[in-house]
Amino acid sequence: MHFWYSLVDLLLPFDWMQYGFMKNALLGVLLVTPIFGLLGTMIVNNKMAFFSDSLGHSALTGIAIGVILGNAFPLLNIKPIWSMMVFSVLITIAILVVKEANTASTDTIIGVFSSSAVALGLVILTRNGGFNKYSGYLIGDFLSISPADLLLLGIVFVLVILLWVLIFNKLLLASMNPSLARSRGIKVKQYEYLFAVMMAVIVTISIQWVGILIISSLLVIPAASSRNIAKNMRQYHIYSVLIALVSGLSGLILSYFWGTATGATIVLITSGFFALTFGLKLRLG
Amino acid sequence: MKHPICVNSDCKICESSLCCTKINNFGVKRSGIEILKNVNLHIHCGDLTAVIGPNGAGKSTLLKAILGEISHTGELQFLDANNGTTKPSMGYVPQKLDLDSTSPTSVLDLFAAAYTNLPIWFTYPKKIRERVRESLALTHGEHLINKRLGELSGGELQRVLLALALDPVPHLLLLDEPVSGIDQKGLELFYQTVSTLRKNYDLSIILVSHDLNLVAEYANRVAFVNNRTIECCGTPQEVFTNEKVIQTFGLDWSNRFQRVEKDRVANALLV
Numbered sequence: 291m292h293f294w295y296s297l298v299d300l301l302l303p304f305d306w307m308q309y310g311f312m313k314n315a316l317l318g319v320l321l322v323t324p325i326f327g328l329l330g331t332m333i334v335n336n337k338m339a340f341f342s343d344s345l346g347h348s349a350l351t352g353i354a355i356g357v358i359l360g361n362a363f364p365l366l367n368i369k370p371i372w373s374m375m376v377f378s379v380l381i382t383i384a385i386l387v388v389k390e391a392n393t394a395s396t397d398t399i400i401g402v403f404s405s406s407a408v409a410l411g412l413v414i415l416t417r418n419g420g421f422n423k424y425s426g427y428l429i430g431d432f433l434s435i436s437p438a439d440l441l442l443l444g445i446v447f448v449l450v451i452l453l454w455v456l457i458f459n460k461l462l463l464a465s466m467n468p469s470l471a472r473s474r475g476i477k478v479k480q481y482e483y484l485f486a487v488m489m490a491v492i493v494t495i496s497i498q499w500v501g502i503l504i505i506s507s508l509l510v511i512p513a514a515s516s517r518n519i520a521k522n523m524r525q526y527h528i529y530s531v532l533i534a535l536v537s538g539l540s541g542l543i544l545s546y547f548w549g550t551a552t553g554a555t556i557v558l559i560t561s562g563f564f565a566l567t568f569g570l571k572l573r574l575g
Numbered sequence: 576m577k578h579p580i581c582v583n584s585d586c587k588i589c590e591s592s593l594c595c596t597k598i599n600n601f602g603v604k605r606s607g608i609e610i611l612k613n614v615n616l617h618i619h620c621g622d623l624t625a626v627i628g629p630n631g632a633g634k635s636t637l638l639k640a641i642l643g644e645i646s647h648t649g650e651l652q653f654l655d656a657n658n659g660t661t662k663p664s665m666g667y668v669p670q671k672l673d674l675d676s677t678s679p680t681s682v683l684d685l686f687a688a689a690y691t692n693l694p695i696w697f698t699y700p701k702k703i704r705e706r707v708r709e710s711l712a713l714t715h716g717e718h719l720i721n722k723r724l725g726e727l728s729g730g731e732l733q734r735v736l737l738a739l740a741l742d743p744v745p746h747l748l749l750l751d752e753p754v755s756g757i758d759q760k761g762l763e764l765f766y767q768t769v770s771t772l773r774k775n776y777d778l779s780i781i782l783v784s785h786d787l788n789l790v791a792e793y794a795n796r797v798a799f800v801n802n803r804t805i806e807c808c809g810t811p812q813e814v815f816t817n818e819k820v821i822q823t824f825g826l827d828w829s830n831r832f833q834r835v836e837k838d839r840v841a842n843a844l845l846v
Contacts, residue, residue, distance in 0.1 A: 331696070335678060459688040459695055462680070466672045472644045473667035473740070473749070474689055520679035521723060523688075527696035 291437050306546050311433045315552065318435040319538040321447045322496050323508075323556075327534030328454055329489060330513030331526055336465050340397060341385070341486075343506040344404030345378055345493045350411030350502060352377035352494065353427055358414065371494065378490040381407060386486055430501025432542065432552035446495055453488060457481055462523070500553035508553070511560040512537065518567035519574075533563045586616040586624075586798055586808040594620040594656045596663050596747045596779050600649035603633075603640050610636050613804050614649070616781075618747065618796075623773055623780040625790040625811075628800035629823050634783045637800065638749060641781070642667060653746045663747045666740030668733065670751045676725035682735055683707055683720050689739060706742075714738040714768050729753060730761020734768065741772065750782040752789075762786075766793045787824060791815065791832055799823075812836065 298313045306312060333342055352374030359368045381403060388399050415421050435443075464471040464478040471478050489509075497505055516529035541556030548555070589595040601614035611633045618624050626634050640647040642665060653663035674680060686707040687695045704720070711717045714734040719727060727735065733753065740748060750769070757765070770793055773780060784790050790797060790811065797814040799807040807817050814820055821829045 328696075335674070335680075455694045455697065456692075459692060462684075462688045462695070466674055466680070466685070467669045469639060469642050469644055469751075470667055470669050470672075470736075470739075472642050473665045478644075517677060517679055522679055522681040522721075523684045523695050524697075526679040 291440075306543070311435075312542075312546065314435045314437065314440060315432045315542055316539075317440055318432060318443060318499060319542050319556075320535070321440070321443045322499070323512075323534040323538035324531045325447060325450050325492055326496075326508050327512045327516075327531035328450070328527065329492060330509045330511075330534070331516070331523075331530050332458075332461060332465065332485065333489070333509055334513040334517060335462075338489075339506060339510045340400050342489060342493060342509045344385070344400045344407070345382065345490055346497060346502050346505040347404045348378055348381045348407035348411075349374050349494055349497045350415070350427070351381075351407045352411075353424060354411045354414035357424075371498065374497065375491060375494045377407075378494045379487055382486045382490040383483070386483060427498065428502050429551045430497065430499050430505075430553040432499045432545075435499060443495065446492065450488060450492060453484070457484060461485055500556075501551065504553055504557045507557045508534075508560065511557065511564055515560065515564040515567040518564070518571040529567075533560060537563060586796070586805060588619065588796075589617040589654060594746075594777075594779075595654045597652045597654060598641065598649070599652070601637070601640055601651075602648040603636055603645060604648075605645075609803060611640065611647070611803050616798055616805060616808070618779040618781060620777045620779050621773060622796055623769070623782060623794045624796040624798060625782045625784050625794035626798050626800055627784060627787065627790060627814075627820075632800045633803050634800050635751070638751060638781075638783055641665070641747075641749065661746075664743070664745045666745035666748045668736045668740045668748070668750045670753045671756075672724060672732070672736075674724060678723065678725050680724050681720075682711070682716075682722055682724060682727075685724060685735070686710065686739060690742075710738045710742040711735065713741060713772065715764070728758075728761065729756035730758065730765055733757060733761070733765050737765070737768065737772075741776075744776055744778070746779065748778050748780045750780060750784075752782060752784045752786065762789065769793070787815075787832070791835070 294317055295310070295313055298307055298316065307316070333339060353370045355377055356368055356370035356373030359366070359373060360370075385400055385403050388403075389396055412421075415424050460471065460476045461481050463474065464476055464481055468478045493505055493509070496508075500508055512534040513526070513530045515533050516526050520526035520529055537556050537559040541559050542552055544550075544559075545552040545555040589597055596618045598614060598616040601611060601616075602609065603611040614637060616624070626637065628634050636645070639645045641651060651663065652660045654660050683699070683704065684695055687693075687699050687703050690703065690706065691700050693700055707720055708717050711720060714737045716731065716734045716738055719731055719735055724732065724735075737750075766789060769780070772778060782790070782794060784794075794811055797809065797811050798805045799814055799817070799820050801819065801823060806819055807814050815829055815832050
């Protein structure tokens with residue numbers, strides 16, 4: 291961390307960058323936003339925006355379970371992030387399993403799971419009227435990232451990039467036509483699950499900083515903006531990651547000066563990018 | 576005129592010393608309900624076997640079972656000319672791709688994703704462009720390489736997918752004909768390409784089709800799927816004059832087929 295701090299002091303010798311929390315947040319943004327840009331491309335391609343939204347919502351129940359476990363076993367010192375992660379992964383798998391049974395449309399199934407998860411979380415957290423304590427999760431707080439969080443984030447960053455290198459081509463084929471992928475020897479289900487679990491993990495980890503309300507926008511909007519102007523997969527990824535990064539950095543700085551929630555500010559800027567690229571698309575045709 | 580009842584419900588035509596794909600005694604069950612049973616179908620190299628039948632009879636289930644996408648009983652074997660058996664390699668041309676017309680996936684992206692493990696969002700392998708162009712040339716689609724998949728017409732997309740299915744050349748080619756979205760000219764070009772390739776590569780082809788006129792023109796064997804199994808099998812002539820088939824597709828169609836067929840024979844005699 292010392293290296294990072296002195297590097298930032300050297301490169302960004304501004305008043306607002308002298309604070310430790312800003313340096314942490316900066317590194318956090320640099321790690322999180324490219325991942326969101328990358329994964330977003332596939333989420334938008336597969337029309338999974340609603341799915342990522344429901345993942346965010348299910349985090350509420352994860353927090354609630356963490357609270358219960360924390361009260362029941364105070365010695366174990368369970369952090370909400372782990373219960374959130376386990377719950378998100380479980381609900382992801384549950385959605386995929388129920389979806390495979392083919393009894394209702396995917397939209398309906400996700401809607402049912404998402405609402406049930408939110409309801410369960412609210413029931414537990416509002417017991418004895420103490421919800422205010424947890425409302426921070428709704429909005430998120432980028433400035434609260436600790437060096438320990440950054441370490442975890444760094445590990446996840448490397449893993450996601452590695453997986454994205456290994457599975458992207460197969461995932462793309464499977465998303466376009468599962469039978470076609472199958473005919474080329476790709477085990478479609480395996481990759482589908484891997485991708486969904488990956489999404490669950492990254493959403494859960496970032497939720498405390500970005501906030502439940504807007505996490506899925508951060509996944510969807512950079513890719514959606516990129517889609518307006520990209521002509522092939524490489525451009526699609528490059529634009530998406532760039533838009534996510536630029537929005538992340540400018541959002542962090544602006545939120546410092548405006549005194550606003552960082553996550554929301556970032557999302558607002560990505561929306562600006564969407565409007566811009568949409569305009570470009572209309573003009574260029 | 577009396578129509579014969581199909582005698583031959585098994586399509587076992589493999590002889591030795593010819594390469595052949597065998598589907599033996601296929602059955603599919605889903606949640607305890609039988610969707611397919613006792614399906615036997617042999618396809619010689621160079622044969623185009625059309626699978627026809629009413630909606631919901633199990634045509635697409637059969638296709639998915641052959642692809643291994645859904646589990647099934649029975650076995651699938653490829654018998655090569657030296658009588659060695661292996662699992663057949665497969666090429667599949669789907670009805671459609673699940674992507675909206677704005678998707679930034681180019682034709683090159685599709686091929687590169689299928690051919691290589693290098694992530695296409697990062698880089699392409701050096702020689703890939705050449706290989707893709709060669710593949711596309713087989714189906715008259717070289718000029719489509721940089722287009723987005725969403726920009727292609729229905730016929731162009733089918734030819735691109737056919738080119739993809741043929742590299743590497745498979746033992747068995749499965750064609751799932753699109754229900755709509757291809758104009759007549761596009762369809763004819765597609766099937767002419769298929770016919771040429773069939774002869775050049777001695778391909779075994781299974782075609783799931785909804786267009787009986789095309790089947791009559793391009794298939795040399797027809798399997799009629801009905802009531803969860805192959806009810807009738809043989810040459811187009813045999814199958815299209817069959818009682819059950821006529822009941823399903825209507826007498827009008829059958830009569831027209833026979834008139835066209837008669838004309839063709841007459842024309843052939845004249846020449």
